[in-house]
Amino acid sequence: MATKPRYVSVHRPRIMKESGMGKNQRKTWGPAQEELPNPKNYLRKHSREQKLPETITINPPKYSSVNQRLLALPPRREKLAQENLHFVRNQETSPGLPKIAIPLPKMTLTRLNVDSEGPQKVTVFPEIITPVPRKPVPTCVDTCKGHKYLLKNSGLVPQHALKKGYGEAPRFVHQHKQKVIQKAKEQERRIQEHEAKRAQEYADANNVLEDLEQKLETLFVEHHRLPVVLDLRHNQIRKEKIEKAMDQVEKDIERVKRFIANYYSS
Structure with a gap:
């Protein structure tokens, strides 16, 4: 007698989709579900060193006079702006002195002109850049009381699957194997x-x-x-x-x- 096919509810696809969208993404038991890293984005040399961006374009506000612009600066930078303005005016009024330009690597500096109303190129420093929000560290919860450990280097998540030499035996294993083979050959020769x-x-x-x-x-x-x-x-x-x-x-x-x-x- 042939068995009847197993009953499958018509709502099963919808339930599976809803459960995947809701509870499973915020589960607190077992390893965290995270997206596998792209093998092409492997850690490269000097990739984690802090780099300064070249320049960005800023449209400064329009002021009717230089004094209004100086007053709009923070108190800690007002003195520096006055010194730069004094240096620039002295440089423009002195015909015998050459103009000084101090180039920095991978950065374009322009002379400070407080009277200009167009866009200016200014240097961007790391402390001015808005940092990217830090992502939570992937962990695995293995007890009902919340004991957890990091997924990194735990063996549960594959890392660097396409790395050069991934899955190959270490050098000392090959050396030990060669020693065993050499010892077996020597024993065979003696026999x-x-x-x-x-x-x-x-x-x-x-x-x-x-x-x-x-x-x-x-x-x-x-x-x-x-x-x-x-x-x-x-x-x-x-x-x-x-x-x-x-x-x-x-x-x-x-x-x-x-x-x-x-x-x-x-």
Whole structure:
């Protein structure tokens, strides 16, 4: 019997949309939902250094006279404006003195002209700029009593996914791996050398055994060639020497066979 399809409410899309717009965005449990950083905006060198903007255009208010303009300045800057005005007038009335211009890097300075009514270029300093509101630090709440910790460097949020060398093993891991490989190669080389040495020793032992057997066979032939009646003394001495040599060769053969069986059997 085929099962009936599961019931799905027609209001499900609307409910999911409303829940996403409301409660989920302001939840206080679990990691904060924040937008992933763009990999192209990776931290660059000298990017956090404070920079002065070049210039901005300000339309000053129109005053009927210089005195009204000086009175409109704050008290702390009134003295500075009077000194600048006095310096400019002296510079204009002195034909023999050259005009002084002090250029600053990445900034355009113009001579202060209090009588001008058009737009002027003035320098903007950091304390005049309105700071950008600071965003809240992303945190993760993991207990019902409000215990939280920073999401940065916690491993819950991917950072610098397209950074050069991201996901690669550190240098010391490669070095350790190379050391392990080198150690394994050295161990393999030692094992091969040991096996080659054992094979050479085994071949030498077999050669010695073959030589002893051949020597025993030669002595056996000489022993059979002796006369049946040993009436002479030198024949008796020769027979004793051959028998003694045969006994010694048989002992050597037994010793070599025992050595081969015990040392090369494993």
